[in-house]
Amino acid sequence: MKQKNSKVNQKDRTGEREPSNLSSSIVATLKERIIHWHYPPEHRLTEAELCETFNVSRSPVREALRVLASDGFVKKLPNRGYAVRQYNIGEIEELYDVRLALELYTVEHLATGGPLDKHDKEDMDKLKRTWTGLLNGSPNKKAEELARLDTLFHETIARAAGNKTLLRHLRSINERLMLFRMIDFDKKDRAESTCRQHLEILKRIAAKDASGARAAMQLNIEEGRNNVHTAIKDALARAYSMKH
Amino acid sequence: MKQKNSKVNQKDRTGEREPSNLSSSIVATLKERIIHWHYPPEHRLTEAELCETFNVSRSPVREALRVLASDGFVKKLPNRGYAVRQYNIGEIEELYDVRLALELYTVEHLATGGPLDKHDKEDMDKLKRTWTGLLNGSPNKKAEELARLDTLFHETIARAAGNKTLLRHLRSINERLMLFRMIDFDKKDRAESTCRQHLEILKRIAAKDASGARAAMQLNIEEGRNNVHTAIKDALARAYSMKH
DNA sequence: AGGACACACATTGTATACAATCAAGCGTAC
DNA sequence: GTACGCTTGATTGTATACAATGTGTGTCCT
Numbered sequence: 371m372k373q374k375n376s377k378v379n380q381k382d383r384t385g386e387r388e389p390s391n392l393s394s395s396i397v398a399t400l401k402e403r404i405i406h407w408h409y410p411p412e413h414r415l416t417e418a419e420l421c422e423t424f425n426v427s428r429s430p431v432r433e434a435l436r437v438l439a440s441d442g443f444v445k446k447l448p449n450r451g452y453a454v455r456q457y458n459i460g461e462i463e464e465l466y467d468v469r470l471a472l473e474l475y476t477v478e479h480l481a482t483g484g485p486l487d488k489h490d491k492e493d494m495d496k497l498k499r500t501w502t503g504l505l506n507g508s509p510n511k512k513a514e515e516l517a518r519l520d521t522l523f524h525e526t527i528a529r530a531a532g533n534k535t536l537l538r539h540l541r542s543i544n545e546r547l548m549l550f551r552m553i554d555f556d557k558k559d560r561a562e563s564t565c566r567q568h569l570e571i572l573k574r575i576a577a578k579d580a581s582g583a584r585a586a587m588q589l590n591i592e593e594g595r596n597n598v599h600t601a602i603k604d605a606l607a608r609a610y611s612m613k614h
Numbered sequence: 615m616k617q618k619n620s621k622v623n624q625k626d627r628t629g630e631r632e633p634s635n636l637s638s639s640i641v642a643t644l645k646e647r648i649i650h651w652h653y654p655p656e657h658r659l660t661e662a663e664l665c666e667t668f669n670v671s672r673s674p675v676r677e678a679l680r681v682l683a684s685d686g687f688v689k690k691l692p693n694r695g696y697a698v699r700q701y702n703i704g705e706i707e708e709l710y711d712v713r714l715a716l717e718l719y720t721v722e723h724l725a726t727g728g729p730l731d732k733h734d735k736e737d738m739d740k741l742k743r744t745w746t747g748l749l750n751g752s753p754n755k756k757a758e759e760l761a762r763l764d765t766l767f768h769e770t771i772a773r774a775a776g777n778k779t780l781l782r783h784l785r786s787i788n789e790r791l792m793l794f795r796m797i798d799f800d801k802k803d804r805a806e807s808t809c810r811q812h813l814e815i816l817k818r819i820a821a822k823d824a825s826g827a828r829a830a831m832q833l834n835i836e837e838g839r840n841n842v843h844t845a846i847k848d849a850l851a852r853a854y855s856m857k858h
Numbered sequence: 859a860g861g862a863c864a865c866a867c868a869t870t871g872t873a874t875a876c877a878a879t880c881a882a883g884c885g886t887a888c
Numbered sequence: 889g890t891a892c893g894c895t896t897g898a899t900t901g902t903a904t905a906c907a908a909t910g911t912g913t914g915t916c917c918t
Contacts, residue, residue: 391871416899427873429673432900436677440684449880449899464779471719471780472712479711535708536715539783635901660869671903676870693869693910 392430396420397437404443404454405549411456415444442546459602462550465543466595470588472540473524476531477571477587481580483531490530497526498572505565516561517551523568527575554597563593636674640664641681648687648698649793655700659688686790703846706794709787710839714832716784717768720775721815721831725824727775734774741770742816749809760805761795767812771819798841807837 400420403409420431435452438444444452480486486494500519504511521544528537544551554560567590574583644664647653664675679696682688688696724730730738744763748755765788772781788795798804811834818827 393871418899428900429872429874433677433680436680437684440681451899461779464777467719467723467777468716468780468783472715474719475711475715533708533711535705535787536712539712543779637901662869672870673902673904695869 392424392426393433393437396424396426396430396434399424400434400438401441401443401545404438407549409454411454413454414447414451415454416451441542457546457550459599462547462598462602463595465547466591466598468543469524469540469547470591472536472543473528473587473591474584476528476533476536477575477583478580479533480527480531481575481578481583486530490532493526494530494572494575497523498569501565501568501572505562505569511561513552513555516555516564517548520551520555520564521548527571550598551594553601554594557597557601560593560597564590567593636668636670637677637681640668640670640674640678643668644678644682645685645687645789648682651793653698655698657698658691658695659698660695685786701790701794703843706791706842706846707839709791710835710842712787713768713784713791714835716780716787717772717831717835718828720772720777720780721819721827722824723777724771724775725819725822725827730774734776737770738774738816738819741767742813745809745812745816749806749813755805757796757799760799760808761792764795764799764808765792771815794842795838797845798838801841801845804837804841808834811837 400415409415415435417428417431417435420435421428424431435444435446439446439452443455445455446452485491501523504516504519525537525540525544528540555564567586570586571583571590574586644659653659659679661672661675661679664679665672668675679688679690683690683696687699689699690696729735745767748760748763769781769785769788772784799808811830814830815827815834818830
């Protein structure tokens with residue numbers, strides 16, 4: 371019971387380190403569960419119930435719920451507890467749109483500005499190697515791993531652009547999109563087209579071709595958006611036909 | 615002591631209503647104070663100290679501090695309390711860049727998409743009237759009022775674009791920029807050029823001129839950024855020369 | 859003088875008891 | 889039959905006591 375979380379105190383390149391308190395691990399666990407649809411949509415969570423499941427008092431649970439609410443994972447029902455927030459299609463589209471806004475600006479900025487510093491240059495080179503490798507070598511990785519790598523790709527680019535504030539906003543969006551990225555990469559051939567698109571983005575940035583980089587990024591994000599959109603519509607249609 | 619906060623329970627067009635608990639009003643008060651530089655930069659805040667100043671227990675204070683930390687108003691010093699976060703020039707530039715990313719995308723979207731719904735059309739017309747009025751009629755409004763109206767202008771446009779998620783991100787940025795907007799509007803003639811720029815933005819959107827709308831928005835935001843930038847540099851230079 | 863150790867203090871983390879609030883269900887009056 | 893108000897239960901809001909943790913400081917030994 372003492373060394374529950376082995377990831378504690380790891381240091382991130384952002385300089386933040388994860389605290390080792392109960393509410394943080396409750397937040398992490400609940401995010402994990404919500405993202406993986408452990409709870410049905412609109413499932414109600416009460417403080418007392420969570421105290422039992424985690425065997426802690428209400429203080430850390432309350433703090434965890436506040437954080438989750440401010441990050442949009444749950445919503446507060448006044449005097450009626452909290453509910454895990456269900457994403458409808460419209461909301462997912464919105465998240466993809468904000469990604470577009472932030473990432474198009476980012477690549478344009480990268481393709482316009484001066485040379486990168488050493489750290490960022492290395493990161494970009496590593497991305498190139500990673501996605502070249504994925505294109506040639508390993509054909510069928512698991513969707514979850516691909517989704518993780520995809521998120522890393524986009525966040526690395528944002529970091530290279532040097533705007534920490536923008537990176538923070540992008541991360542909060544990506545956190546909520548993780549599940550849908552997995553749906554995205556379940557689609558056959560999506561891995562390959564993603565590889566090509568990512569390499570294209572890197573090439574255009576290196577070539578200082580701002581509008582080309584924007585176009586490549588837009589293509590990549592919108593393909594993901596479309597995959598997710600159709601997958602969800604299909605799932606809803608199946609759910610509907612099963613009821614009738 | 616009972617009806618301290620008369621704004622409680624007002625309903626917003628976003629559908630959220632402000633709760634009436636202690637931690638919320640502590641958050642509001644502290645934000646207000648921090649924005650208006652009531653505390654010197656890097657001033658340390660401890661839970662116990664805030665308990666005394668607000669005459670409440672640690673529970674609401676803790677929650678308030680968590681919220682403020684997640685919104686970037688204070689930062690947590692492990693085991694050493696909290697510190698009000700000082701904005702350096704770089705960070706302000708970052709905030710302006712994120713605004714650019716979000717707002718350029720927004721106006722492009724507005725100038726590209728179909729017609730607005732009734733509510734939004736009315737809002738946009740009202741903006742036009744407001745800023746036309748400011749151009750002709752009232753020459754010297756106070757900077758704080760102008761900053762408020764400016765924020766309203768940009769948020770109304772974002773709302774008209776119909777993406778609530780994007781609006782939420784923009785609001786969290788604007789909240790932190792409020793003070794600097796006031797600095798911006800302290801500059802002579804800034805009010806007039808803002809009026810012209812705002813009317814130009816509205817015109818381009820109505821004319822479905824996407825690239826023109828982007829250019830107009832970029833001009834408006836960057837002028838503000840430059841004003842703030844030079845004002846802060848001057849202030850720092852004065853502070854420096856006074857020490858020597 | 860310099861370093862290591864220990865102790866005290868400041869500060870946050872956690873548990874728990876009690877207060878306040880609100881929704882829902884039930885009964886009663888009209 | 890309907891509307892109003894009361895009671896009750898569920899749930900969050902607040903206060904407080906105690907635990908854990910890390911920082912700084914003073915002292916003692918070398």
